Amino acid sequence: MRTRYAPSPTGPQHIGGIRSALFAWLYARRHGGQFILRIEDTDRKRSIPGSVEMILGAFDWLGIDIDEGPREGGAYGPYVQSERLELYQTWAKWLVENGFAYKCYATAQELAEMRKAGGGYDRRYRDASNAEINKLEARGAPYVVRFKMPLTGSTIGADMIRGEVEFANEQLQDAVLLKSDGYPTYHLAHIVDDHFMKISHITRAVEWLPSFPLHIRIWNALGWAKPQFAHLPVLLNPNGKGKLSKRKEQFAGADGKSVPVLAQEFIDAGYLPAAVLNFLSNIGWNFGDDKEIFTTAQAIKRFDLRDVNPANSAYPIAKLDWLNSQYIQRADAAQLCRLLKPILEEAGYAVDETRLARAAPLLQVRLKSTRDVVPMAGFFFADWALFEAPPADILVQRKMDGEGTAGILRGSIPVLQGLDSFEHDTQYAAMQDYAKAIGYKNGQVFGTLRAAVSGQKVSPPTFETMEILGKEESLRRIKLALQSLAPA
């Protein structure tokens, strides 16, 4: 089994393409075959330098390994279409010589007029006389090569996902195979390449279904054995309206949260590659057994293109947050630290690894994305000497006033001061007694301390936080808060 992903180098890697590639890759791996990357750069106008690196970067990040491709090489290269032009030209010529295709000299202006009149290309050169052709040829008139589509009858295509699909031949135009600049169109190039690269299963998005009969006719004209075809459903916008692939970058969803679409945006948003892979494979396909969380290795054992749901799906991005948080919770603590460190550093913090290791267990159940570490726990890594007491609206808890808050802070100092161990359980026991003694609820006391030491309304648990800050620093912060509340 040999499958491929054949993107055009038109910019950053889009999530929709990754999903299509993932299905092809899963299928190849399931059957112990090869997964090939081929770059389809036959549209010179749309090619963007650096695209291949971005595509490769996305696959590397996700761990989708490529067996053959422009970087990996392979026995069937080159894997970039612009380096295979002669091949396409040879076969275009062969099709013309054998009566399956013809040269068309219609100018852009003529074509525009035909389109305006409706109906598209009128096949005016399909049966042009030799004399006419020779005249144009002698003049060196530019031409394209068009495929002679049967005028009557129908073509039936077998699709692995939806069964047989029948098309009336008269509906199809005489498609251009070779452009006037000598470059092939997708229609010719992909067939020549899939044949010579021995691709066994062509997977591509459903938008290719309408040209499926054309491709079948070309394969037949060339006399080559056809591979199997699977037209994959596409991702729609989260609201179900329109293709997601039209979005060129992340955008705001209905809930106001940003919806990532580019591989780099998933990285930047703090999603884990394993979570993204799990997320993607659950759209249009499912693991079975009502199991939502599974490894790629497990998915490979079960994946089958035949099981892919033919319907397009709205992009269920909210589910990724949940999946990602599940992966973070299950992650190895040391590994989580490795992920968190660069994010904190990028946010401007100097990360002490020991401290990070102590904080990590507190963060593991609280992060939806690794990015969340910054607002949740950045304060652990800031320069403590620069810490300032938070404003009163953060310090003073609900149903409390400044006076009561100050009282709690003032009273906490000797209690904490007198502790032999500053381990969180010890603090908890002592502060619980203290709260009871002064007639406040645990939440009021603990919350006040939380705000004082972390400077935040939301933070990891108060006593665990103070344990990491240490007795001295914690007390210093409590005193600071006291001062800001009741300036001397």
Added chain:
RNA sequence: GGCCCCUUCGUCUAGCGGCCUAGGAUGCCACCCUUUCAAGGUGGAGACACGGGUUCGAGUCCCGUAGGGGCUACCA
């Protein structure tokens, strides 16, 4: 407009004629736990687009309608 594809809770999905008084997940709501936020636990609301057939029996098969998506380039 023409052609093609698709249609189960808001969303992702299970279901391949009787196991369905339609299952899971997410999201939402409630309660429990609880020092905030989470996590976790329990429970709840929530779907077979519609109309015809076929069949003893249809979410499952067929036709039509509607809705959605796509294609209709010397782009892929």
